Amino acid sequence: MSESSFDELKLRLSGESAVIINERGIVLFCEVPPIRKPDERALSYNDIFDTKKEIDLLRVTGVAMERPGDMIETDCEFRNEQVHVRAVHTLSPVPRTCVFIAKGRARNRCVSD
Secondary structure, three states, X not given: OOHHHHHHHXXXXXXXXXXXXXXXXXXXEXXXXXXXXXXXXXOEHHHHOOXXXXXXXXXXXXXXXXXXXXXXXXXXXXXXXXXXXXXXXXXXOOOEEEEEEEEOOOOOOOOOO
């Protein structure tokens, strides 16, 4: 996925909160308040998501990293609220993963063969 298509994807999914991380789990951009503040280090994925309670969200992110360019999505719980999560991993020009979080469940699902 190119830089411009990644930006277009973000615009199309407006209304959702985004978290963008690099391949080492360092947060590059975040619209979600962290659950803990790091001391003198970069904000990491583990500072944003509760790795013990939000397993489905972590799973979606992991699958996206294994399948670059594919949009992976699910309904799950995030900070005790039902949310719809979408994650996509891009390799170009710099590897990164974007996680979009929207309150509520997905209303319309497109299923392709």
